[in-house]
Amino acid sequence: xxxxxxxxxxxxxxxxxxxxxxxxxxxxxxxxxxxxxxxxxxxxxxxxxxxxxxxxxxxxxxxxxxxxxxxxxxxxxxxxxxxxxxxxxxxxxxxxxxxxxxxxxxxxxxxxxxxxxxxxxxxxxxxxxxxxxxxxxxxxxxxxxxxxxxxxxxxxxxxxxxxxxxxxxxxxxxxxxxxxxxxxxxxxxxxxxxxxxxxxxxxxxxxxxxxxxxxxxxxxxxxxxxxxxxxxxxxxxxxxxxxxxxxxxxxxxxxx
DNA sequence: ATGGTTGCTTAGCAA
Numbered sequence: 001x002x003x004x005x006x007x008x009x010x011x012x013x014x015x016x017x018x019x020x021x022x023x024x025x026x027x028x029x030x031x032x033x034x035x036x037x038x039x040x041x042x043x044x045x046x047x048x049x050x051x052x053x054x055x056x057x058x059x060x061x062x063x064x065x066x067x068x069x070x071x072x073x074x075x076x077x078x079x080x081x082x083x084x085x086x087x088x089x090x091x092x093x094x095x096x097x098x099x100x101x102x103x104x105x106x107x108x109x110x111x112x113x114x115x116x117x118x119x120x121x122x123x124x125x126x127x128x129x130x131x132x133x134x135x136x137x138x139x140x141x142x143x144x145x146x147x148x149x150x151x152x153x154x155x156x157x158x159x160x161x162x163x164x165x166x167x168x169x170x171x172x173x174x175x176x177x178x179x180x181x182x183x184x185x186x187x188x189x190x191x192x193x194x195x196x197x198x199x200x201x202x203x204x205x206x207x208x209x210x211x212x213x214x215x216x217x218x219x220x221x222x223x224x225x226x227x228x229x230x231x232x233x234x235x236x237x238x239x240x241x242x243x244x245x246x247x248x249x250x251x252x253x254x255x256x
Numbered sequence: 257a258t259g260g261t262t263g264c265t266t267a268g269c270a271a
Contacts, residue, residue, distance in 0.1 A: 009263070010264075013262090013263070013264095034263095060264085060265095061269090062270065108270080108271060110270085110271090202261075203261035203262050204259075204260035204262095205259085205261085206260095207260095207261095246262075246271075
């Protein structure tokens with residue numbers, strides 16, 4: 001099973017790149033974040049024509065997630081099912097071949113002194129609680145998406161200058177680690193323990209050309225699935241392309 | 257300390 005994640009920064013803007021990537025790589029699953037479109041305007045028909053079923057939840061202008069699958073999912077779950085999360089536009093779970101696939105766009109947090117940052121830390125904590133209550137770390141499951149955390153110094157350019165950034169601050173890294181430690185393994189880092197490889201470069205100051213980036217998009221698998229991961233790679237082509245998102249595609253292949 | 261760019265929506269926010 002080949003599964004990929006891509007923060008598209010507007011699906012309508014990125015439609016040609018996404019369709020091209022699907023044609024070239026034929027993944028079984030593609031998880032999208034920052035679709036920035038209401039459900040009524042989501043381009044489901046175009047994906048259907050390309051051979052993919054789309055599960056999605058979005059809103060106007062911001063946020064929004066979608067999971068594209070070859071087959072119709074057995075289940076589609078929105079939010080965390082605890083209070084207001086049923087209105088959450090940052091998480092969608094699809095179940096394919098009995099495997100829960102949790103696609104998330106973790107809050108970025110704005111600034112470490114802001115309420116948004118506190119909300120980010122809480123969001124990760126509540127996700128951990130969801131895993132505790134609803135999933136089994138001994139069974140196959142995937143958590144992936146734009147997780148807005150660079151887990152270690154190797155995962156960001158000039159880490160010493162980034163200690164107060166919301167995607168690298170120690171509290172965000174600890175919150176992420178605490179949630180992942182429920183039973184998830186970062187399959188890219190497992191397969192490439194020392195590789196410097198980013199998934200996001202901001203639009204400013206030729207950051208991509210200079211490789212001033214961040215590894216903040218991740219694919220995490222429970223132990224039985226992580227053991228079957230045979231490849232995990234970042235594809236730089238979608239970031240090089242004309243009209244690129246500020247993120248690029250991360251994919252992983254599992255022997256099932 | 258601030259700016260730089262892109263997207264959505266229409267001047268300003270979010271990233």
